[in-house]
Amino acid sequence: MKSLLTFLQGGVHPPEAKGQTAALPIERMPVPDELEIILGQHIGAPCEPTVTRREEVVEGGLIGEVKKGLGVPLHSPVAGTIKAIGTSAHPMRVSAPSVTIKVDHEAARADYQAGDWQQLAADELKKKVHEAGIIGIGGAGFPTHVKLSPPRDAQIDQLLLNGAECEPYITADHRQMLEHASEVVEGARIIMKILGVTKCQIGIESNKPDAIETMTRAAEAVSSADCTIQVQGLEVKYPQGSEKQLIQALTGRKVPSQSLPSAVGVVVHNVSTAAAIYDAVACSKPLYEKVVTIAGKGINKPANLLVKVGTKVSDIVDYLGGVKPELTKIIMGGPMMGFAVSDLSIPITKTTSSVLFLTEDEVDTNPHSACIRCGWCIDACPMGLEPKEVGIHVEANRAEDTARFGVFDCFECGSCAYVCPAKRPLVQFVRLAKMKAKR
Amino acid sequence: MQVPENQSLPAHREWIVSVSPHVKSNETVAKIMWTVVACLMPPLFLSVFIFGFQVLIITAVSVVSCVAVEYVSQKSLGRPVTITDGSAVLTGVLLAFLIPPGVSYLLPVLGAVMAIYIAKHLFGGIGFNIFNPALMGRAFLLATFPVAMTSAWLPPVEGLAIFSYFGAGVDAVSTATPLAVMKEQGMVAFTEMFGSGASLYTSFFLGWRPGCIGETSGFLLVLGGAYLIYKNYITWHTPVAVLGTIATLTWIFGGESYFGGDPLLAILSGGAILGSIYMATDYVTSPTTKTGQLVYGVGIGALTVLIRLKGGYPEGICYAILLMNPLASVIDNFCKPKRFAGPAGGDK
Numbered sequence: 001m002k003s004l005l006t007f008l009q010g011g012v013h014p015p016e017a018k019g020q021t022a023a024l025p026i027e028r029m030p031v032p033d034e035l036e037i038i039l040g041q042h043i044g045a046p047c048e049p050t051v052t053r054r055e056e057v058v059e060g061g062l063i064g065e066v067k068k069g070l071g072v073p074l075h076s077p078v079a080g081t082i083k084a085i086g087t088s089a090h091p092m093r094v095s096a097p098s099v100t101i102k103v104d105h106e107a108a109r110a111d112y113q114a115g116d117w118q119q120l121a122a123d124e125l126k127k128k129v130h131e132a133g134i135i136g137i138g139g140a141g142f143p144t145h146v147k148l149s150p151p152r153d154a155q156i157d158q159l160l161l162n163g164a165e166c167e168p169y170i171t172a173d174h175r176q177m178l179e180h181a182s183e184v185v186e187g188a189r190i191i192m193k194i195l196g197v198t199k200c201q202i203g204i205e206s207n208k209p210d211a212i213e214t215m216t217r218a219a220e221a222v223s224s225a226d227c228t229i230q231v232q233g234l235e236v237k238y239p240q241g242s243e244k245q246l247i248q249a250l251t252g253r254k255v256p257s258q259s260l261p262s263a264v265g266v267v268v269h270n271v272s273t274a275a276a277i278y279d280a281v282a283c284s285k286p287l288y289e290k291v292v293t294i295a296g297k298g299i300n301k302p303a304n305l306l307v308k309v310g311t312k313v314s315d316i317v318d319y320l321g322g323v324k325p326e327l328t329k330i331i332m333g334g335p336m337m338g339f340a341v342s343d344l345s346i347p348i349t350k351t352t353s354s355v356l357f358l359t360e361d362e363v364d365t366n367p368h369s370a371c372i373r374c375g376w377c378i379d380a381c382p383m384g385l386e387p388k389e390v391g392i393h394v395e396a397n398r399a400e401d402t403a404r405f406g407v408f409d410c411f412e413c414g415s416c417a418y419v420c421p422a423k424r425p426l427v428q429f430v431r432l433a434k435m436k437a438k439r
Numbered sequence: 440m441q442v443p444e445n446q447s448l449p450a451h452r453e454w455i456v457s458v459s460p461h462v463k464s465n466e467t468v469a470k471i472m473w474t475v476v477a478c479l480m481p482p483l484f485l486s487v488f489i490f491g492f493q494v495l496i497i498t499a500v501s502v503v504s505c506v507a508v509e510y511v512s513q514k515s516l517g518r519p520v521t522i523t524d525g526s527a528v529l530t531g532v533l534l535a536f537l538i539p540p541g542v543s544y545l546l547p548v549l550g551a552v553m554a555i556y557i558a559k560h561l562f563g564g565i566g567f568n569i570f571n572p573a574l575m576g577r578a579f580l581l582a583t584f585p586v587a588m589t590s591a592w593l594p595p596v597e598g599l600a601i602f603s604y605f606g607a608g609v610d611a612v613s614t615a616t617p618l619a620v621m622k623e624q625g626m627v628a629f630t631e632m633f634g635s636g637a638s639l640y641t642s643f644f645l646g647w648r649p650g651c652i653g654e655t656s657g658f659l660l661v662l663g664g665a666y667l668i669y670k671n672y673i674t675w676h677t678p679v680a681v682l683g684t685i686a687t688l689t690w691i692f693g694g695e696s697y698f699g700g701d702p703l704l705a706i707l708s709g710g711a712i713l714g715s716i717y718m719a720t721d722y723v724t725s726p727t728t729k730t731g732q733l734v735y736g737v738g739i740g741a742l743t744v745l746i747r748l749k750g751g752y753p754e755g756i757c758y759a760i761l762l763m764n765p766l767a768s769v770i771d772n773f774c775k776p777k778r779f780a781g782p783a784g785g786d787k
Contacts, residue, residue: 009777014462168462244779254780329455340456356461364463365455369521370566372468375727384778388727406778414460421466422566428458 045069167334187274472525536653684740
């Protein structure tokens with residue numbers, strides 16, 4: 001075991017809270033009667049529906065396409081009938097255009113066979129990734145084929161796979177690495193072929209020793225002289241899984257402000273995205289299922305569920321035996337960066353990595369008070385910013401001045417608000433500052 | 440929005456929706472303040488043993504006045520009342536620590552009005568005050584009651600007779616502080632009065648000397664400071680910068696000739712330890728970055744030595760911190776944290 005790496009400044013240590021689900025194998029959830037597939041799953045232009053009402057679709061069939069702009073196609077997770085083309089509840093956008101599919105439970109499940117992808121050229125591989133609707137499923141939702149097409153002048157020399165999973169509670173990537181290590185590694189090889197690089201590092205936080213061991217074995221099995229895949233243990237520190245922090249930990253390179261990782265010669269993908277790329281390229285299976293961690297003291301049966309995209313949270317709650325009365329907060333995503341929701345009819349998207357049902361003692365509901373200038377947020381910020389200044393400026397109606405403090409470097413990881421003794425909503429201040437500074 | 444019919448959900452439940460992050464550390468402002476108050480208790484009790492029981496009464500009066508003034512201020516200014524967050528209690532304890540043990544009980548009451556109402560709430564309440572409230576209280580008392588604040592010193596009690604001064608006329612027993620003796624009568628008189636050599640340092644470090652209520656026991660103050668550093672509530676930067684600067688400059692300029700001063704005595708014989716650990720590290724009135732705190736600490740140390748050697752007062756740390764307080768935000772403007780990476784074209 002090599003020494004553990006980490007990023008150099010800032011970071012916090014929230015309670016990991018992964019014990020509930022870390023040991024639970026991925027379980028396939030039965031398909032509910034109805035799915036609502038949001039058309040804007042990824043960052044960029046939302047899909048336009050390619051189907052009409054009452055039309056019949058097959059599992060993996062195309063239901064949406066991006067006509068212009070950046071984006072990927074959308075596929076039906078099930079065989080069934082289009083019931084409606086309307087809107088669905090959405091954690092961030094309140095409501096969003098969606099396609100509702102009535103599931104045909106009689107239809108046979110699609111059967112995908114792994115083929116040989118080695119014969120295909122890099123361009124064909126990339127085309128398959130795009131056609132399968134692959135986006136970054138770690139949470140960012142950036143179309144993967146774009147990441148696989150770095151600018152011409154970028155000298156990409158290695159691929160990084162992100163298996164840090166630094167958010168508390170979430171164990172979806174952890175289980176993927178344990179149960180589908182070979183798919184992840186094969187996915188990495190496909191990406192390496194597309195990018196034309198020979199080196200790949202997989203970064204995994206040291207609180208998942210079993211995943212490190214499994215992945216190391218899988219990586220050693222396929223590594224050769226012209227294709228080295230190494231697994232590297234990382235210190236447990238939030239936000240280890242942030243792209244820029246991971247790049248610094250694994251390569252020592254710093255991605256400049258407002259730049260992409262390709263500027264320092266690396267491309268980063270999540271381990272689950274790599275597995276999805278393998279499914280897309282080798283099996284021609286589009287991305288329409290997702291491993292989602294369901295955890296928290298407020299749900300009766302925590303689980304790592306493989307669910308169809310479009311499954312509503314309420315169906316998951318039903319399947320897992322309901323919620324406990326002391327439930328106070330429902331979060332889509334992790335406790336540090338996720339969104340609180342008030343409506344259980346919200347469907348799972350390709351980027352949902354967890355739904356957490358937290359009770360009173362797990363969440364913080366303290367009111368906030370004035371900044372006492374303790375400077376803890378400055379020590380916690382992984383980007384070397386001054387969160388307190390942003391908050392003070394926003395409160396004083398001087399948000400447009402915050403661009404000077406590098407507010408656009410902030411990726412809203414929440415470390416500052418986590419440590420703030422006055423419990424100030426610093427992430428909210430940053431979001432307001434960004435909105436106002438853009439105007 | 441229609442909520443789907445759901446058997447497994449309690450009816451009409453409401454869930455909290457708020458911005459991320461949803462988990463937060465268990466540190467709160469109140470916890471910090473109360474911890475500092477707790478760290479100040481051992482020196483207080485030692486002070487009761489050294490100067491007698493009225494020390495406890497002065498401190499109690501000071502704390503009660505501060506909390507009462509905070510309540511009245513917040514009520515009268517139409518702000519939410521936050522007397523439970525410990526900050527007024529802490530100001531009360533610190534204010535008591537900064538006054539001589541033989542003063543009238545009226546002084547802490549007036550000091551509390553200045554500290555809490557004028558220096559804190561008229562500036563905008565917690566987080567907005569420019570000057571350290573406790574030090575503002577002391578400065579106000581020093582200007583208003585110069586005789587009491589510079590002569591109500593008591594010699595340490597022999598044999599722990601903590602009631603010996605209780606009710607006694609202070610004039611009968613008053614003495615002078617080491618720094619005052621040193622400044623006004625010189626080293627020879629100082630040695631006659633307090634002795635010399637290792638036993639002098641030891642007794643000063645343990646607190647067996649005249650002085651303000653809370654400043655004498657360097658040992659217990661450092662112990663509390665070490666705990667605060669261990670808890671990450673303060674860092675070593677400010678205290679070390681202050682004390683290091685005081686020691687260095689006293690060593691250079693404070694003796695009969697250059698490089699002939701006694702740095703250890705300079706740290707042990709006044710309020711330097713109390714000020715550097717508990718006043719100069721006040722979050723609200725000090726810089727936020729580590730480099731800023733070092734600059735700030737050096738400034739405080741330099742001003743302290745300047746006042747001690749060239750000024751009209753034997754002790755300078757109170758005014759040194761008050762003079763550096765308004766510069767804290769200026770220092771913050773120059774001492775920024777190191778950014779992760781500059782814009783493109785910067786370092787790779």
